[in-house]
Amino acid sequence: MRVLPRVTPRISQAIAFALLWMAALMVILPVTALLVVMFVKGRGSLSWSLVTSTEAGGLLAPIVGTTALVTLTAVIVAPVGVAAAIYLSEYARAGRLVRLIRLAIVNLAGVPSVVYGLFGLALFVMLLHFGRCLLAGACTMALLVLPLVITAAEEALRQVPRRLREASFALGATRWQTVRRVVLPNALPGIITGLILSVGRAAGETAPILFTAAFYSLTDPFPKSLFDPIEVLSYRLFVIATEVPRIEEGEKWATAAVLVALVLGLNALAVIARARLRRARRW
Amino acid sequence: MSESNTDRPIEQPEGEIKIETRGLNLFYDAFRALTDINVAIPARQITALIGPSGCGKSSFLRCLNRMNDLIDDARVEGDVLLDGGSIYEDDTDVAQLRKRVGMVFQTPNPFPMSIYDNVAYGPRLHGFGGRDSLGEVVEKSLRGAALWDEVKDNLRKSALDLSGGQQQRLSIARVLAVGPDVLLMDEPCSALDPTATFRIEELMLELMERYTIVIVTHNMYQASRVSQHTGFFLLGELIEYGSTVGIFENPKDQRTDDYVRGRFG
Ligand SMILES: Nc1ncnc2c1ncn2[C@@H]1O[C@H](COP(=O)(O)OP(=O)(O)OP(=O)(O)O)[C@@H](O)[C@H]1O
Ligand SMILES: [Mg+2]
Numbered sequence: 001m002r003v004l005p006r007v008t009p010r011i012s013q014a015i016a017f018a019l020l021w022m023a024a025l026m027v028i029l030p031v032t033a034l035l036v037v038m039f040v041k042g043r044g045s046l047s048w049s050l051v052t053s054t055e056a057g058g059l060l061a062p063i064v065g066t067t068a069l070v071t072l073t074a075v076i077v078a079p080v081g082v083a084a085a086i087y088l089s090e091y092a093r094a095g096r097l098v099r100l101i102r103l104a105i106v107n108l109a110g111v112p113s114v115v116y117g118l119f120g121l122a123l124f125v126m127l128l129h130f131g132r133c134l135l136a137g138a139c140t141m142a143l144l145v146l147p148l149v150i151t152a153a154e155e156a157l158r159q160v161p162r163r164l165r166e167a168s169f170a171l172g173a174t175r176w177q178t179v180r181r182v183v184l185p186n187a188l189p190g191i192i193t194g195l196i197l198s199v200g201r202a203a204g205e206t207a208p209i210l211f212t213a214a215f216y217s218l219t220d221p222f223p224k225s226l227f228d229p230i231e232v233l234s235y236r237l238f239v240i241a242t243e244v245p246r247i248e249e250g251e252k253w254a255t256a257a258v259l260v261a262l263v264l265g266l267n268a269l270a271v272i273a274r275a276r277l278r279r280a281r282r283w
Numbered sequence: 284m285s286e287s288n289t290d291r292p293i294e295q296p297e298g299e300i301k302i303e304t305r306g307l308n309l310f311y312d313a314f315r316a317l318t319d320i321n322v323a324i325p326a327r328q329i330t331a332l333i334g335p336s337g338c339g340k341s342s343f344l345r346c347l348n349r350m351n352d353l354i355d356d357a358r359v360e361g362d363v364l365l366d367g368g369s370i371y372e373d374d375t376d377v378a379q380l381r382k383r384v385g386m387v388f389q390t391p392n393p394f395p396m397s398i399y400d401n402v403a404y405g406p407r408l409h410g411f412g413g414r415d416s417l418g419e420v421v422e423k424s425l426r427g428a429a430l431w432d433e434v435k436d437n438l439r440k441s442a443l444d445l446s447g448g449q450q451q452r453l454s455i456a457r458v459l460a461v462g463p464d465v466l467l468m469d470e471p472c473s474a475l476d477p478t479a480t481f482r483i484e485e486l487m488l489e490l491m492e493r494y495t496i497v498i499v500t501h502n503m504y505q506a507s508r509v510s511q512h513t514g515f516f517l518l519g520e521l522i523e524y525g526s527t528v529g530i531f532e533n534p535k536d537q538r539t540d541d542y543v544r545g546r547f548g
Contacts, residue, residue: 093355094355161392163388163390163392164392164394164395165353166350166353166388166392167388167392167393167394167454167457168394168404169350169353169381170348170350170381170385170386170388170458171381171382171385171404171405171408171457171458171461172378172379172380172381172382172405172408172409172461173378173408174378177408181404181408182394186395
């Protein structure tokens with residue numbers, strides 16, 4: 001027996017639309033709120049000298065350190081990640097080995113980042129005697145983002161139409177020639193975008209570099225070699241928020257704003273790179 | 284299916300044979316897409332393959348340059364001989380085979396590169412040396428595909444800016460540049476308008492002097508216009524094979540008769 005009056009399609013449509021719209025809005029709100037709060041609270045301390053100074057509280061050293069970390073991470077993870085993606089998408093035939101590799105990728109992606117930090121400490125810092133340094137941090141970060149890079153690169157490779165591969169094979173190309181001359185050039189925009197987005201994630205992480213690379217120093221802020229420790233924005237924020245007493249509230253928020261700007265800047269770079277490279281490649 | 288091949292109206296051509304299949308079977312996993320195909324394809328003539336959709340024409344064509352190797356669950360039984368030698372030996376160099384047996388696909392598939400680079404792709408793969416002579420090969424191939432006059436001033440233009448018909452002739456030029464003996468064409472005109480189709484047909488008749496051509500087509504008129512031999516496939520079997528005139532005017536099998544008169548398929 002029907003107790004409620006019948007809901008007309010028009011009304012159910014209106015209700016569905018309202019609910020979905022509110023859900024979508026809920027995504028925008030926190031992001032906006034976060035940015036606004038950060039800016040309002042940090043505004044007092046944000047200045048040009050903040051980002052260019054190495055004096056107490058100055059962010060030049062962590063900006064340089066973060067940039068070095070992100071760059072080195074990309075350099076380390078790109079060849080391995082892209083090679084693995086090429087293997088999976090172009091060479092491997094469905095089978096037990098591939099299932100095993102995919103299982104490993106999914107699981108790697110699920111490991112909490114602090115565990116990577118601990119693993120990096122054990123492997124790179126201690127066992128391989130890198131010490132706490134840029135290289136050890138970048139290697140750890142590379143492990144962390146490897147599954148992301150592989151997945152993004154594989155996706156980009158799969159976007160290359162099958163008929164282009166067939167055309168190449170039919171002209172007598174080997175698999176490698178086809179990869180090298182047709183597949184890779186056409187997948188490159190997607191691969192580069194995926195790489196930048198993945199290492200952008202690394203720029204914001206704290207846990208993996210906590211035990212492997214980061215330090216907080218007022219005297220010797222810049223790394224001279226791969227084997228020097230580095231200052232990193234995320235770590236600086238962590239330290240001034242938890243360990244240094246009497247730090248002005250505004251300085252913390254200003255540091256946070258710079259970190260967020262760096263990560264968003266990297267994401268923007270990825271989008272621009274994709275648009276640029278795409279324009280040159282169509283099919 | 285118990286009907287043996289020898290009872291079939293399969294009339295092997297006289298003269299030089301380029302390709303011969305012996306008891307060729309193709310399986311996709313457990314599905315048998317081709318059953319016991321025994322056919323001899325004459326050199327420097329055009330052989331047309333006709334039959335309703337899904338009867339295995341493309342599958343058959345792809346056995347002749349081993350493109351089915353690229354499909355994980357495809358398995359071939361029997362043998363294919365090219366100039367009398369098997370192409371399914373363990374030590375067959377598949378890249379070398381595909382150099383000799385070129386393929387043009389149903390939809391034009393130029394690489395997203397310049398016209399020049401598209402044609403030069405094959406020669407470069409196979410280690411072509413001097414720059415000048417590469418230019419010559421490109422020109423010769425484009426002339427061979429009746430495209431040269433239309434593109435000679437725009438060789439650096441993206442191949443994707445060509446019309447569909449031009450792209451298809453570019454695909455042909457790209458194959459010619461590798462220097463094959465055989466051209467396999469899988470419905471090369473199905474994406475083209477009548478004018479472009481006519482140009483490709485003319486071109487095939489020209490190319491016939493030097494190349495052995497096997498063409499799959501759904502167009503009965505096209506088959507009768509360009510080919511000297513025709514094979515009719517049905518459900519993975521070769522039902523009838525012989526001279527094109529014979530197949531179209533005096534088919535021996537009732538099913539062939541029905542098909543060429545447009546009564547099914
Ligand atoms: N990669 C594949 N995996 C499994 N089955 C396939 C595959 N390719 C083709 N087949 C099957 O094999 C049979 C023959 O297909 P094929 O493409 O050779 O037919 P065709 O005669 O070329 O048809 P059309 O005229 O539509 O192009 C069909 O039943 C098809 O479903
Ligand atoms: Mg087909």
